[in-house]
Amino acid sequence: MIQQIQTKVKSNELIADKIYKLVLSDDFDLNQFLPGKFIHIKCADGLDPLLRRPMSICNINDSGDEMVVLYRADGKGTKLLSQKNPGDELDMLAPLGVEFPTEQVKAGSKVLMIGGGIGVPPLYYLSRKLKAQGAQIKAILGFNAAKDVFYEDEFKELGETYITTIDGRYGHQGLVTDLMDEDYDILYTCGPTAMIKAVQAKVPEGKLAYMSLEERMACGIGACLACVSKSTDPNCKSYNRVCTEGPVFPINSIDLL
Numbered sequence: 001m002i003q004q005i006q007t008k009v010k011s012n013e014l015i016a017d018k019i020y021k022l023v024l025s026d027d028f029d030l031n032q033f034l035p036g037k038f039i040h041i042k043c044a045d046g047l048d049p050l051l052r053r054p055m056s057i058c059n060i061n062d063s064g065d066e067m068v069v070l071y072r073a074d075g076k077g078t079k080l081l082s083q084k085n086p087g088d089e090l091d092m093l094a095p096l097g098v099e100f101p102t103e104q105v106k107a108g109s110k111v112l113m114i115g116g117g118i119g120v121p122p123l124y125y126l127s128r129k130l131k132a133q134g135a136q137i138k139a140i141l142g143f144n145a146a147k148d149v150f151y152e153d154e155f156k157e158l159g160e161t162y163i164t165t166i167d168g169r170y171g172h173q174g175l176v177t178d179l180m181d182e183d184y185d186i187l188y189t190c191g192p193t194a195m196i197k198a199v200q201a202k203v204p205e206g207k208l209a210y211m212s213l214e215e216r217m218a219c220g221i222g223a224c225l226a227c228v229s230k231s232t233d234p235n236c237k238s239y240n241r242v243c244t245e246g247p248v249f250p251i252n253s254i255d256l257l
């Protein structure tokens, strides 16, 4: 059930270039706050900016009393968010959207995570959950440059992890798709549209693969249609609201323009 919650900021620290790690305290129901779902944060105390900002859940601890959100402070709302201090209250609507389907993942399944930039966070929570169920996790995480890299060590604790950077000063020089092979049972990806399109093109027909889209949103609850994306499946609705039918979709089910 979607709720408006007042959480407390526990910490809010810079961990890479413009990337902050926000830790929130509350009583999060682990059966509701599943990997892939998102929260809609009110960044300002007043009315400007009016629109909330959608953020992925990067992690929730096993006792359900701490949530981690990683965000890039680049625009008006997220820069205000970066000014929050320990003890401040933070208003969120949550949990929103649908989670990553995981029922096909069995103990021993080979799971490939492909993340790009600020699309990496939801894959961490998912990886942690699937690792705990006995899956083998491999992560390929792409960033623009060394200064942008985050959560490499955290992913390394869960499995084989590769970093790519465009400038090549850290990790493999190039794109995440350079390192993609077909040795996996299920793939999950989140990142910029151009990256997801490149991943789509490399997923063979018949392979299980899901993407999470970071579309522009306004209401976040299905009412305004700001976030619609065109379906590629003639048997489904022509347009899907990313905030309610998504943000997670089968990899080839949405026409990424």
Ligand SMILES: Cc1cc2nc3c(=O)[nH]c(=O)nc-3n(C[C@H](O)[C@H](O)[C@H](O)COP(=O)(O)OP(=O)(O)OC[C@H]3O[C@@H](n4cnc5c(N)ncnc54)[C@H](O)[C@@H]3O)c2cc1C
Pocket (backbone or CB within 6 Å): 038, 051, 052, 053, 054, 055, 056, 057, 069, 070, 071, 072, 073, 074, 075, 076, 077, 078, 079, 118, 121, 122, 213, 214, 215, 216, 217, 218, 247
């Ligand atoms: C489901 C989902 C999960 C996301 N998870 C994360 C995350 O974990 N960490 C993170 O840093 N970012 C995440 N994003 C992207 C993030 O919501 C935007 O970067 C953020 O809204 C930009 O706000 P701003 O104040 O920095 O920018 P501004 O330029 O001030 O935003 C202006 C308006 O445009 C919208 N907007 C701008 N860029 C985007 C974008 N790329 N996606 C959606 N709306 C946008 C904002 O919502 C706002 O209404 C996610 C987006 C979605 C849809």
Ligand code: FES
Pocket (backbone or CB within 6 Å): 216, 217, 218, 219, 220, 221, 222, 223, 224, 225, 226, 227, 228, 241, 242, 243, 244
């Ligand atoms: S953001 Fe309003 S319908 Fe999706």
